[in-house]
Amino acid sequence: MYGSSIAPASSPAQAQARPPVIREPRHAPVAQLVRGGVVEGVHYGSVVILGADSAVELQLGDIEGAFYPRSALKPLQAVAMVRAGLPLDGELLALTAASHSGEARHLAGTRRILELAGAGEDDLRNIPDLPYDPVVRDTWVREGRLPSRLAQNCSGKHAAMLHTCALNGWSPKDYLDPAHPLQRAIAETVEDLTGQAIAQVTVDGCGAPLFAVSLHGLARAAARITTAPAGTPEARVADAMREHAEMASGSGRDVAALMRAVPGLLTKDGFEGVQVAALPDGRAVAVKISDGANRARVPVVAAALARAGVDPAALAELAGEPLLGGGRPVGAVRPVPALDPRTPTYL
Numbered sequence: 001m002y003g004s005s006i007a008p009a010s011s012p013a014q015a016q017a018r019p020p021v022i023r024e025p026r027h028a029p030v031a032q033l034v035r036g037g038v039v040e041g042v043h044y045g046s047v048v049i050l051g052a053d054s055a056v057e058l059q060l061g062d063i064e065g066a067f068y069p070r071s072a073l074k075p076l077q078a079v080a081m082v083r084a085g086l087p088l089d090g091e092l093l094a095l096t097a098a099s100h101s102g103e104a105r106h107l108a109g110t111r112r113i114l115e116l117a118g119a120g121e122d123d124l125r126n127i128p129d130l131p132y133d134p135v136v137r138d139t140w141v142r143e144g145r146l147p148s149r150l151a152q153n154c155s156g157k158h159a160a161m162l163h164t165c166a167l168n169g170w171s172p173k174d175y176l177d178p179a180h181p182l183q184r185a186i187a188e189t190v191e192d193l194t195g196q197a198i199a200q201v202t203v204d205g206c207g208a209p210l211f212a213v214s215l216h217g218l219a220r221a222a223a224r225i226t227t228a229p230a231g232t233p234e235a236r237v238a239d240a241m242r243e244h245a246e247m248a249s250g251s252g253r254d255v256a257a258l259m260r261a262v263p264g265l266l267t268k269d270g271f272e273g274v275q276v277a278a279l280p281d282g283r284a285v286a287v288k289i290s291d292g293a294n295r296a297r298v299p300v301v302a303a304a305l306a307r308a309g310v311d312p313a314a315l316a317e318l319a320g321e322p323l324l325g326g327g328r329p330v331g332a333v334r335p336v337p338a339l340d341p342r343t344p345t346y347l
Contacts, residue, residue: 016083017197019066019194019198019199020065020196021064021199021325022066022083023066024198025061027045027278028046029042029043029334030045030060030300030336031289031290033331034334035331036151036330042195043291043296044289045273045287045288046287046288047061048286049284049285049307049308049338050219050223050227050282050283051282052281052283053282054223056216057169059180059216060339063216063286064214064215066199066214066321067214067231068210068211068212069213070205070210070269070271070274071268071276072269072274072276073210073221075221075225075237075268076186076190078096078097078157079234080185080186080239081096081160081185082236083185083233083275084182085164086160086163088116089315091240094241095109095110095156098247100153100248101133101153102131102153102249102254103248103250103251105246106156110155111150113159113160113162116165117159117162119163119172121149123157123162125207126149126158127207128145128302129148129153131249131251152206158207162175165182166183170182178201183208193225194214194217194218194220197213199212200212205271215288216217216286218286219286222278223251223283223284224265225238226264226280226284227278231291233291241259241266242265245260254294254298255269257318258269258315262279262305262310264325265305267280267301271292272288273294273296274289279310283309298318299319300335302335304335306337306341307339320333
């Protein structure tokens with residue numbers, strides 16, 4: 001089934017939604033690497049900004065072609081599991097949607113979810129890895145510890161998948177098979193929240209099925225999650241991630257800092273330069289950096305949020321790190337002028 005499209009979801013609305021087109025991305029310049037007043041390089045990518053009414057307020061590059069959201073899809077996967085009966089809330093639900101740093105609290109939380117599932121680390125089917133945070137990783141290596149499934153940044157999600165399987169009487173050994181009831185439930189939720197059929201299925205870095213949608217669809221899904229009524233699976237996931245931002249990422253991570261800086265904001269990053277963010281009123285942004293560079297992702301997301309109406313003062317610390325020459329700042333990665341809030345929008 002990998003590398004092929006999945007069957008359409010069962011509801012009529014989902015069945016009628018077309019999948020995004022699979023094509024070479026039509027990215028556009030989204031950030032410039034400026035050193036000493038000269039543009040030294042250009043980062044290409046795509047950006048979409050949605051208003052509170054779900055209308056596209058700004059688009060750069062290719063927002064409708066199929067792409068892989070990577071870990072930015074985790075809030076949707078968490079919603080699917082809550083819809084399937086996962087009873088977690090608070091820190092443990094935030095960890096379910098996390099790309100965690102491998103800190104002690106992340107490992108302890110994952111162990112707790114496994115205990116609730118009646119499972120152990122050996123039941124996880126994600127790949128063994130070292131902790132994601134470089135400081136935690138260095139300590140781990142100095143202590144002579146080897147890569148483990150528990151330390152891998154997706155272990156919270158995988159533990160929650162095992163818990164969801166146990167609650168529903170589903171087989172735990174093949175929970176990563178796209179044909180498994182859990183993965184079919186996740187696929188249906190992805191189609192529901194994005195408003196489009198899945199274009200392609202492949203394998204994510206952790207081993208879980210990964211679904212291709214559009215950047216526009218990802219932004220729609222984030223808006224659906226943040227505007228859902230209190231008590232719904234969507235609202236439970238959003239509340240958990242916002243209230244426990246460090247559990248959904250890690251200490252010192254830019255996404256945690258962003259959720260602390262902007263009240264009510266939900267945001268999730270993913271490998272290869274992906275990030276989605278949404279506010280409680282439905283305003284949302286989604287970003288894909290073509291070369292996967294975080295040095296472009298962070299300032300482009302901040303600029304897109306400012307363009308969406310977030311107070312730039314709250315985003316000042318997320319404008320990106322300076323470029324150094326001889327140990328002192330000589331430049332920066334700057335979003336393109338189209339992302340400046342003062343630039344008129346023409347769609």
